[in-house]
Amino acid sequence: MADYDLAIIGGGLNGVSLARDAAGRGLRVILIEQGDLGGAASSATSRLVHGDLAALERRSFLRVRTSLVERDVWLTTAPHLVRPVRFVIPAHADERPHWQLRAGLWLYDRLAARKRLPAATTLDVTHHPVGDALKRPIGTAFEYSDCVVDDSRLVVLTTLDAAERGAAIRTGARCIRADRDRIWRLAIIDRGHRRIVTSRALANATGAWSVSTAETVLRQPPPRVAARQVSQIVVPRLFEVDAVYVFQNADGRLIFAQPYEHDFTLIGTVAHGFRGDPAVVATAAPDVTYLCKAANRYFRADIQPADVVRTVSGANMMLLRGDVGARLETVVSLDTGRQRAPLLTMCGGDVTTVRRRAEQAVSRLARFCPMSPGWTARAPLPGGDFEWDRFEDLVDDVRDRWRFLGEAEARRLVAAYGTRSAEILGEAKSRADLGQAFGSQLTAAEVRYLVTREWARFPDDVLWRRTKLGLSVSAAERDALAAFMATATAAQATPPAREVDGDSPARAVELRSIGG
Incomplete structure (x- = not known):
C-alpha cells in the first residue's frame, strides 16, 4: 500500500489548492516545496479577484x-x-x-x-x-x-487549511527523482535527509519549472507550454x-x-x-x-x-495552443496508462478561478482514489469565519480588546489573520507583552506564530510573503529579525506533527469574542 494517495510537487497557489481540496475529500496528501510557499509567481500576481x-x-x-x-x-x-x-x-x-x-x-x-x-x-x-x-x-x-x-497570504492560508485537514506539508524539501509504475516512488531530500515516499497519484504543480521537472525528475514527456x-x-x-x-x-x-x-x-x-x-x-x-x-x-x-x-x-x-502567436491557456491535464499510476499536471491560470480548477482537477482522480464530493466553495479559510461585510466591525472589536493597537496595525492583523489574530495577540495587555519589535508593527509574538504555524524559515518569508513589512523595515531591524528567527527555528528542530505526519491537528482556538 502506498504511503499517500496524492503527492504534489510545488507549493505555489495551484499546488496548495490541490492539497487543500484533496485533503478535505479524505485523501492522504503530501506536498513537497523546495523553497517557500508561494515563493515564485504566486506572490507576483495582479492581486485582483475579478471577472x-x-x-x-x-x-x-x-x-x-x-x-x-x-x-x-x-x-x-x-x-x-x-x-x-x-x-x-x-x-x-x-x-x-x-x-x-x-x-x-x-x-x-x-x-x-x-x-x-x-x-x-x-x-x-x-x-x-x-x-x-x-x-x-x-x-x-x-x-x-x-x-x-x-495573493501570498492566500497561498499560506490555503496550505494551513490543507494541513489542518491532514495534509503533510514539506517546505525546504526537493524531489530529485520519481519512478512510475503502478504507484509513484519519490526520492526526496528533506532539509539534508534523504527519504523515499510512495503515492498512488502524482501532481506536477511546479509552475515555471513544469517542463524541467517533467524531463529531469519525472522523466515523462513535458507538457507543450x-x-x-x-x-x-x-x-x-x-x-x-x-x-x-x-x-x-x-x-x-x-x-x-x-x-x-x-x-x-x-x-x-x-x-x-x-x-x-x-x-x-x-x-x-x-x-x-x-x-x-x-x-x-x-x-x-x-x-x-x-x-x-x-x-x-x-x-x-x-x-x-496552435501557432506561436496563439493565446495562452491554463494547463490541467491527466496522464494515465495501463497499469501506470496517474500523473496530473496543473500550471498557469489566475487567482480568481484557482479553487475551481483545483476542484475539477482532483475530481479527475476519483476513479483511482475514492473520495467525497467537492467542498471548498462552502468552507472558509482559516480566520475567515465571519461575514465579508463585517470586516470593519472585526477591526473595531480587535481594537476594543487590545487597546494598545493603532488603527493601521489592527487593520493589518485582521486582513492577514482574520479571527485568528487572537492566536498572536493572546492575553497581551501592552505592546511589550508581544516581545521584541522589528520595526513599528512586527513583533516577536507574530514572528513566532509564523515560524511555528505558517512554515516561515527566513526573513524574506516573513517580510515579503507572510507580510509586506519589508517595505518599512530597516537593515538593522532585518538583521535583528534574522537573529531571532535563527533561534526560533533552531528551537523547532522539526515541523509540528500535523505538518510532517499528516495527522489531523486540533482545531485552532477561535476568536469567538470578536468574530463569533
Missing part, C-alpha cells in the same frame, strides 16, 4: 460569468484576504468610446450570479475625489465593483482614495494602479514571453519605463523609473 473585464471584448462571456461566481465564493470563504473595492476607468479621448465602456460595464454587472456589490456608475471626476489625482481634461470616469486579494513573465512596480502613494484605477493604454492593454500597504501604489501589469531561469526573474528596464509612461498618461504626479521602490515579477507556464 476579467477585458475578456468581454473577446466575447468570453462564460469565462467572465465563471470568474464572477468565483469572486463571490472568495468573498464568502476568505473575507479577510479578499476585499471589495471600487474600480475607476477614466475616459480617455484617444481610447474606447463612452458608449462602449457603459455597455461593457452594464453587461459585466448582469453576468454576476449575485448582486452583492454595488453596480457600475458614471462619475463626473471634476467634482469627485477620484479626480484629484488625475490630469485634466479627463472629466468622466466609469466606476464598477471588483475585489483585491493578498510557453513561459510568460508578469511584472509590476511599486511607487510612493499617488492618490488618497481607496479605489483601483484602470487605465486604458495606447496599445489596448488595461493597466491597474491600486493602493499597496497604505503608503505605496502598485502599478501593473506588463506581460511577455520569458526565457531563462525562473528562480531569478527580474523586471527589465523597458518594462519599468512602460508602466511609468502608462501611468503618466493619467496621473498628475509624474512617475519616473527612479521613483520605483520595488519591482514584482514572476514567471509561469501556460499551455500554448
